[in-house]
Amino acid sequence: MRRYLADAAVLARKDVLLELRGRETLPAMVLFVxxxxxxxxxxxxxxxxxxxxxxxxxxxILFTALLGLGRAFVAEREHRLxxxxxxxPCDRSAIWLGKVAATFVFLLLxxxxxxPAFQLFxxxxxxxxxxxxxxxxVGICAVGTLLAAxxxxxxxxxxxxxxxxxxxxxxxxxxGVGAATVEHPARYLGFLGLYDVLFxxxxxxxxxxxxxx
Amino acid sequence: MFAAAALLLxxxxxxLALYWAPEDVDQGFSQKIFYIHxxxxxxxxxxxxxxxxxxxxxxxxxxxxxxxxxYTAIHMGTIxxxxxxxxxxxxxxxxxxIWWSWGERQLVLFxxxxxxxxxxxxxxxxxDPGPQRANLSAVYALFGVALIPVSxxxxxxxxxxxxxxxxxxxxxxxxxxxxxxxxxxxxxMLALAAALYANELTGKRLDERLRDLREALA
Numbered sequence: 001m002r003r004y005l006a007d008a009a010v011l012a013r014k015d016v017l018l019e020l021r022g023r024e025t026l027p028a029m030v031l032f033v034x035x036x037x038x039x040x041x042x043x044x045x046x047x048x049x050x051x052x053x054x055x056x057x058x059x060x061i062l063f064t065a066l067l068g069l070g071r072a073f074v075a076e077r078e079h080r081l082x083x084x085x086x087x088x089p090c091d092r093s094a095i096w097l098g099k100v101a102a103t104f105v106f107l108l109l110x111x112x113x114x115x116p117a118f119q120l121f122x123x124x125x126x127x128x129x130x131x132x133x134x135x136x137x138v139g140i141c142a143v144g145t146l147l148a149a150x151x152x153x154x155x156x157x158x159x160x161x162x163x164x165x166x167x168x169x170x171x172x173x174x175x176g177v178g179a180a181t182v183e184h185p186a187r188y189l190g191f192l193g194l195y196d197v198l199f200x201x202x203x204x205x206x207x208x209x210x211x212x213x
Numbered sequence: 214m215f216a217a218a219a220l221l222l223x224x225x226x227x228x229l230a231l232y233w234a235p236e237d238v239d240q241g242f243s244q245k246i247f248y249i250h251x252x253x254x255x256x257x258x259x260x261x262x263x264x265x266x267x268x269x270x271x272x273x274x275x276x277x278x279x280x281x282x283x284y285t286a287i288h289m290g291t292i293x294x295x296x297x298x299x300x301x302x303x304x305x306x307x308x309x310x311i312w313w314s315w316g317e318r319q320l321v322l323f324x325x326x327x328x329x330x331x332x333x334x335x336x337x338x339x340x341d342p343g344p345q346r347a348n349l350s351a352v353y354a355l356f357g358v359a360l361i362p363v364s365x366x367x368x369x370x371x372x373x374x375x376x377x378x379x380x381x382x383x384x385x386x387x388x389x390x391x392x393x394x395x396x397x398x399x400x401x402m403l404a405l406a407a408a409l410y411a412n413e414l415t416g417k418r419l420d421e422r423l424r425d426l427r428e429a430l431a
Binding site for chain 1: 335349
């Protein structure tokens with residue numbers, strides 16, 4: 001168990017280091033999410049409704065995550081790294097866990113800019129919204145990383161990932177928007193937690209089949 | 214055999230539904246679409262479940278024949294899912310005079326599933342045939358059966374409630390005649406799906422065999 005977590009941590013560190021040196025994904029995610037919020041300001045004409053703005057915040061988060069996930073396996077693909085990783089003497093699902101951790105960190109950093117920017121441009125954000133964002137991030141990264149690995153095997157990679165991901169992200173949207181907008185969000189937060197657990201287990205168990213034949 | 218059973222059951226089921234089962238007090242004759250809409254929807258679930266079961270068998274046993282079976286089942290499920298959307302839409306138009314209602318949970322669920330399984334086909338067609346494609350399709354199919362209850366729960370938590378809930382915890386809310394007619398229709402629809410599945414599978418297997426033979430000759 002310890003060994004397993006250490007393997008995953010090493011793999012996550014590799015991704016974070018690559019990002020620190022190359023600075024390819026994170027700046028793009030931050031810039032994208034801020035631009036999206038500005039676009040959304042002009043997409044809501046006249047008197048702005050707080051509910052509509054909160055809904056759009058979730059759209060921004062989802063698409064920013066998609067942007068990051070689309071880059072998740074680029075290095076592996078361009079340098080044929082995945083074959084090497086699969087041959088490495090570690091459990092295959094540790095590759096998934098490491099990648100999830102790295103993507104989660106990037107997404108958190110992007111949201112650390114996005115949420116204050118949302119407060120500045122639109123309206124305040126309460127505790128349940130932040131909790132829902134954190135819970136949703138786990139689900140987005142867990143499912144998204146697996147699907148990104150799948151999409152990178154196909155021919156139309158960039159096209160494929162959003163198509164594979166969006167139907168699976170609809171429950172996250174329902175839970176997230178619900179938690180951000182209703183008075184008693186416990187039900188929605190519980191649902192997001194359930195989604196995270198269920199799909200994380202499924203993705204963890206099936207990752208091996210995605211990267212091997 | 215399935216085809217004959219489907220024909221017999223569907224014809225008798227529709228006859229029972231139209232002439233024998235009593236008319237619904239509130240909805241009148243338009244309620245009769247229930248005997249098509251609900252069996253089609255349940256059959257779609259059955260197809261998706263069957264496809265996921267075959268996908269699980271593929272990942273487990275690593276026998277490639279399961280790939281084709283899983284794909285064919287999901288293909289059938291998608292067709293029945295689309296039919297569910299169409300019949301549900303017609304029913305909504307007659308009952309509430311709107312073609313689409315976000316308040317109707319089953320329809321929203323089927324829309325999500327339809328998008329999901331359309332993406333399944335995109336995934337399949339963007340990868341070259343082989344073990345990798347089989348694995349990826351199987352994993353995605355398994356995500357589909359997890360998505361069904363999760364989406365259902367999400368829509369239930371969030372959604373407003375005015376779909377006529379016929380099946381409740383304390384048994385179905387209809388007369389015995391209606392339920393009997395419904396069961397015959399459901400059996401017929403399942404038999405129809407099985408017949409289409411068997412037919413499609415035979416055709417696809419023949420295709421594959423033909424391709425192998427051509428390659429051997431070339």
